[in-house]
Amino acid sequence: MKKLLLLLALGGTAILSSCSKKVVSPYASTNKIYTEHADTLSRMILAQTPATLVDSAGRPIPSEFIGTVNFNLRKPNYVVIHYTAQDSVQQTIRTFTMVKPQVSAHYVIGKDGKVIHMLNDYMRSWHAGAGKWGNVTDMNSSSIGIEIDNKGNEPFSTAQINSLLALLAKLKKDYNIPTANFIGHSDVAPGRKIDPGLRFPWELLAQKGFGYYSDIIIVPAPVNFDYATALRLIGYDTSNLPAAIGAFKRHFVQREGSSRLTQFDLDVLYNVYKKY
Template sequence: MTIIDTPSPNHDERLGPITMIVLHYTGMVDAESAIARLRDPVAKVSAHYLVAEDGTVLRMVDESRRAWHAGASHWRDVDDVNSASVGIEIVNPGHEFGYRPFPDEQIAAVVRLVSAIKDRYGITRGNIVGHSDVAPARKRDPGELFPWHSLARLRLALPRPTKNLMDPGWTQGGFLLALERFGYDVTDPMAAIMAFQRRFRPEMLDGEIDAECRMILLALLLPKPQGDE
């Protein structure tokens, strides 16, 4: 895979080992605008990599350094997600500027990049997440159109469970406790529920806890969730 070095000055020292990959969309009108912002010292944002729609990969921050991509965020027992993760920006205008499906060439490049990083650091599938997973109250990216199933089939992300599903009948409080146990920050319950749906049930983002949501979450908490991988 060819990677083009396009350095950003926005980085600092990591405070822990790499255990996560966080996927974003750029959410800007075009790639040029996104690249300029990620390299602007005034903006104070960056990512380790950017993947263009044609599959071109830019390296903006060395993996040994802490890029500034996740902001205030949390996943499982990690509060400094920037220190623990490699951040990948995927060019897409996002919900604000005309959200659209991700081209096949782009996803193929994302798959190659994620696979290499996962192997390099021994990252588990459950720690390959979206920005909305680690910051549900603030972010929606990479969004409901991102093809997580393409990564799951290659064991580069958790699958959406589809087999041996059972409804545990949790109350709302029980569901939120389970969601927190799985990894989400549930301080804003509605945002956390919608982030979970965006990731694992993207066809219906209503913020309502129903039987399907309960069954999917229960399956994800089991040692080996089974889906259409």
């Protein structure tokens, strides 16, 4: 009996010991780097060092730091949607937790609909590169980047799109992002990027209030319609006009082809342009 009680006691101790063991995340090391980097940025924000200035003769200009009471964090004003073009969401997470690639995103959405939040929304992610939209030449500083696990030649899963719509609704509400400011990577980088690709459901997003799309009934474009100006007013960088036309067709007509506008393309462009 004593032996039985001893075995039970030892067994209970072993169970308690195993339960008390902490589960270590496979990303514990990169999460630590994230925290250290965030702490460094926090210290920079909290610094109260006055500006060190000199005049034209090299004499120091008196300066002092006096904190205002009226401020808040800068908020994102755009959402840029990408596809990952990688084999799995795990590979994408690995890419975003390595220094060498120098790329990141705020969110990654897996095929099963799981949303991985990788960067605080107020921080600047490295997702848009040398993108331009309207007068904004640094899209990383004013946008949230969302990567969807997709190679570009496959349909997006229903779970992914449902999660994306829920996330976009939250972001739009939290930051009061205008309807027009939900765009794709190919929109801000015409000729350089093609994601989120031809299979992405832009029309569905527009129906939910995330971006614009052409109406079912399209009013014909007027004679001598200035399509280059219309593209520029929507937001496209028209310094390379054929590339801008290709990016527009990829988003709003959703077919590949030449960078020339057919009459149908012109009608769609006219219809979309009037919404901006």
